[in-house]
Amino acid sequence: MNTASTTSEVPIASSWLPPELIGVATIAVLGAAGFFLFPEDLAFLTRLIGIAFLVLSLDLVTGYCGIATLGQAALFGIGAYAAGNACIAGVTEPFLLLGVGAAGGALTGLLSGALITRFRGLPQLVISIAFGQLVAALSNKLSSITGGSDGLSGIVPAPVLRTFSFDMYGRTAFVFSAVVLAVVFALLLRFVRSPFGLLCRGIKDDDLRAQMIGAAVYPRLVVMYGVAGAVAGVGGALTAITTGVVGLDSVGFERSAEAMVMLVLGGAGNLWGAVVGAVLFQVFEHIVSATNPFHWMTLVGLLLILIVIFAPRGISYGATVAWSKLFPREPAR
Amino acid sequence: MRTIFSIVVDAVAYGMVLFTISIGLSIMMGLMRVVNLAHGAFAMIGGYLASYAIRSMGASYVVAILVAVVGTILISAPLEFLLYRRIYRKSDALTQLLLTIGITFFIIGMANFVFGPTLKSIPLPAALSGPLDIGFRMLPTHRVFVIACGGVIAVALWYLLERTEFGVRLRAAVDNSDMAESLGIRTELIYSATFALAVGLGAFGGVIGAELLPIEPFYALRYMVVFLVVVSVGGAGSILGALSASLLLGLADTTGKYLAPEFGEFFFYLAVILIVFLFPNGLFGRAH
Numbered sequence: 108m109n110t111a112s113t114t115s116e117v118p119i120a121s122s123w124l125p126p127e128l129i130g131v132a133t134i135a136v137l138g139a140a141g142f143f144l145f146p147e148d149l150a151f152l153t154r155l156i157g158i159a160f161l162v163l164s165l166d167l168v169t170g171y172c173g174i175a176t177l178g179q180a181a182l183f184g185i186g187a188y189a190a191g192n193a194c195i196a197g198v199t200e201p202f203l204l205l206g207v208g209a210a211g212g213a214l215t216g217l218l219s220g221a222l223i224t225r226f227r228g229l230p231q232l233v234i235s236i237a238f239g240q241l242v243a244a245l246s247n248k249l250s251s252i253t254g255g256s257d258g259l260s261g262i263v264p265a266p267v268l269r270t271f272s273f274d275m276y277g278r279t280a281f282v283f284s285a286v287v288l289a290v291v292f293a294l295l296l297r298f299v300r301s302p303f304g305l306l307c308r309g310i311k312d313d314d315l316r317a318q319m320i321g322a323a324v325y326p327r328l329v330v331m332y333g334v335a336g337a338v339a340g341v342g343g344a345l346t347a348i349t350t351g352v353v354g355l356d357s358v359g360f361e362r363s364a365e366a367m368v369m370l371v372l373g374g375a376g377n378l379w380g381a382v383v384g385a386v387l388f389q390v391f392e393h394i395v396s397a398t399n400p401f402h403w404m405t406l407v408g409l410l411l412i413l414i415v416i417f418a419p420r421g422i423s424y425g426a427t428v429a430w431s432k433l434f435p436r437e438p439a440r
Numbered sequence: 441m442r443t444i445f446s447i448v449v450d451a452v453a454y455g456m457v458l459f460t461i462s463i464g465l466s467i468m469m470g471l472m473r474v475v476n477l478a479h480g481a482f483a484m485i486g487g488y489l490a491s492y493a494i495r496s497m498g499a500s501y502v503v504a505i506l507v508a509v510v511g512t513i514l515i516s517a518p519l520e521f522l523l524y525r526r527i528y529r530k531s532d533a534l535t536q537l538l539l540t541i542g543i544t545f546f547i548i549g550m551a552n553f554v555f556g557p558t559l560k561s562i563p564l565p566a567a568l569s570g571p572l573d574i575g576f577r578m579l580p581t582h583r584v585f586v587i588a589c590g591g592v593i594a595v596a597l598w599y600l601l602e603r604t605e606f607g608v609r610l611r612a613a614v615d616n617s618d619m620a621e622s623l624g625i626r627t628e629l630i631y632s633a634t635f636a637l638a639v640g641l642g643a644f645g646g647v648i649g650a651e652l653l654p655i656e657p658f659y660a661l662r663y664m665v666v667f668l669v670v671v672s673v674g675g676a677g678s679i680l681g682a683l684s685a686s687l688l689l690g691l692a693d694t695t696g697k698y699l700a701p702e703f704g705e706f707f708f709y710l711a712v713i714l715i716v717f718l719f720p721n722g723l724f725g726r727a728h
Contacts (some may be wrong), residue, residue, distance in 0.1 A: 122473055169534070175533050175534055175537065177537075210656075222713070222717070225717075226716075226720050227535060229475060229533070229672050229676070230672060230716050230720040230721070231467075231670075232475070232533065232537075232672075233668060233672040233673075233712065234670055234712075234713060234716050234717070235666070236665050236669070237669065237712040237713045237716070238709075238713065239479060239708040240665065240705055240708075240709045241706060241709045242705060244705050244706035244709065245706060246704055248579050248706065268477070272602070276544070279575070360661075360665060361661070364541060367537070367538075368538070368541065371534065371538050401548070401552040401553065401557065401657065402549060402550075402553075403548045403549075404545045404546075404549040405545070405546055405548075405549025405550060406546050406549070407542070407545050408541075408542045408543065408544065408545030408546030408547070408548070408549060409542070409546055410542070411541060411542025411545065412523065412539060412542040412543065412546065413539050414538070415535055415538050415539040415542065416523075416526070416540075419535060
C-alpha cells in the first residue's frame with residue numbers, strides 16, 4: 108500500500124485490474140448508456156465531455172500541484188480558437204485539429220505556468236486571474252482571429268477517419284468525444300502515477316522538502332502546466348469541432364470559476380473526482396437552470412457552502428471513504 | 441488638455457470608489473487572512489438597500505446610505521457567525537475561495553429573487569447631481585463627492601488603526617493572534633467588529649459608487665475580481681497600499697478606456713501582472 112502520499116490518495120486503485128483499464132471501461136459503459144438512454148440530449152452530453160477536459164486540466168495543476176488558479180479557461184479557449192482557425196484555414200481532419208488544439212493549449216500553459224508558478228498564495232491567484240482576463244480581453248479585441256463578440260463560426264471538420272461525418276443528431280460528435288476522453292483519461296491515469304506525477308504530489312504536500320531532496324520544483328510545475336494546457340486545449344478543440352462555433356464564453360472568468368467548482372465538488376487531487384464533478388455539476392445545471400438561471404445560482408451557492416462544511420474533500424472522496432468503510436477490503440490499519 | 445483633465449478626474453473618482461470598497465476587503469485579508477470573494481456581494485447588497493430606500497420608501501440620500509450600511513451589516517452578521525468563523529486564518533486558500541464563491545452565488549440568487557433582475561439606480565439628490573464650479577473648470581459634483589468620501593475614509597481609518605485603543609488591539613491580533621489572546625485581548629470580538637467594519641465600508645462604497653459601478657444582479661461577480669486585484673496590488677492590510685493601488689489601477693483602467701476602448705480591460709490586467717510580478721507582496725504589503 109502506498110503510504111507516501113496519503114493526503115490526497117483515494118483508495119480506489121487497490122484492485123486486480125490496472126486503473127487505466129477500469130477508466131476506459133467505465134467511460135465506455137457510461138458513454139454507451141448516455142448514447143442509448145438520452146439520444147435527444149447528445150449535444151449537451153458532448154459539451155459536458157468538452158468541459159470535463161477543462162476540469163481534468165485544472166485538477167492536474169490544482170489537485171496535484173496545489174496551485175490555486177482562476178484563469179484555466181484561457182488554456183481551453185486558446186485551444187478552441189486554434190483548432191477553429193486551423194479548420195477554417197483548411198486543416199479539417201479532426202484528429203489533426205485535436206493536435207492543433209493541444210499544441211495551442213500546451214504553449215499557453217507553458218507560458219502562463221512560467222508566470223503563475225513563480226508565486227504562491229494570493230499573488231498567484233491574482234496573476235492567474237489577470238492572465239485569464241488578459242486573454243479574454245484579447246479575444247474580444249482580435250476579432251479577425253476570434254470573431255470578437257460574434258464568435259468564430261464556420262468550423263466544418265471532415266468526417267472522422269474519412270467515414271463518420273458529423274451528423275445533425277450529434278451521434279458522431281458524441282462518440283468521437285467519448286473515445287477521446289477515454290484515451291486521454293487513461294493516459295492521464297498513467298501519467299499521475301509516474302515518478303513525475305508522484306513528485307508533483309510531493310511538491311504539493313511540502314515544496315520545501317521536495318526542494319531539499321533535490322527536486323527542481325519550478326521546472327516541474329511549468330511542465331505540469333504545459334501538460335494541463337494540452338489537456339484543456341484538447342477539450343477546447345473538441346468543443347470547437349463538435350459545435351462548429353467558438354464564443355467568448357470559452358475564455359471567460361465564469362468558465363474558470365465553474366471549472367473550479369466542479370473540481371472541488373468531485374474532489375481535487377483525483378482524476379475520477381474531476382470527471383465525476385464535471386458530470387454532476389453540469390447535469391444539475393442542465394436541469395435546474397432550465398427553470399430559472401437565478402435559482403440555479405442560489406442552489407449552486409448553497410451546494411458549495413454545504414460541501415465546504417460537510418465534505419471538504421469532495422463528494423467522490425467522501426463516497427469512496429464511505430464505500431471502503433461499508434466493504435472493507437483489508438483489515439483496518 | 442481637456443481630455444487629460446477629464447481622464448484624471450474620472451480616474452481619481454473611479455480610484456476612490458475602488459478604494460472605498462476594497463479597503464474593507466484589505467483589512468479583512470490583512471487581519472483574518474480570508475480571501476473574501478463575497479466582498480463585492482456585500483457592496484451590492486448595500487446598493488440594493490439604498491436604491492430600495494430611496495425609490496420605494498422615499499428616503500433621503502443620507503438616510504439611504506445609513507440604511508444600506510446598517511442593513512448590510514445586519515444581513516452579514518449571521519453569515520459571519522455561521523460561516524466566516526470557520527475559515528479565519530487557518531484554513532487553506534481553496535476552501536476560502538469555494539465558501540466565499542458559494543456565498544456570492546447565493547447572495548446573487550437571493551438579491552435577484554427579492555429585487556428582480558433589472559438594473560437598480562440610486563437617484564442622486566439635487567446637491568450632488570449638477571456640475572460644480574471650481575473657478576477655472578466645471579466638475580461633476582458627484583465625482584468631487586466621491587473623491588472627498590474616499591479621502592475622509594482614508595484619514596479616518598488611519599486614525600482608527602493607529603491612534604485608538606481598538607486599533608492597537610486590532611494590530612496586536614494581526615501580528616500575533618495567539619499572543620494577543622493570551623494577553624487578554626478577545627480576538628474573536630475584534631474579528632467580528634472588523635468584519636462588520638469591512639462589510640459596512642463595502643456597502644458604503646457600493647452606494648456612493650453606484651454611478652460608476654451600476655447596481656445589478658451580476659455586480660458581485662463582475663467586480664469581485666477588481667476588488668481582489670486592488671488588495672493584492674496594494675498589499676493586504678495596508679491603507680496606503682490600497683489607496684495607491686486604487687488610484688494607479690483607476691488611472692490605468694480609465695486611460696485605457698478613453699484612449700483604446702476596444703481593448704477593454706487589457707491594460708488594466710497588464711498593469712496588474714506587471715505590478716504583482718515586481719511586488720509579490722503588494723506595493724506596501726508585508727511578507728507573511
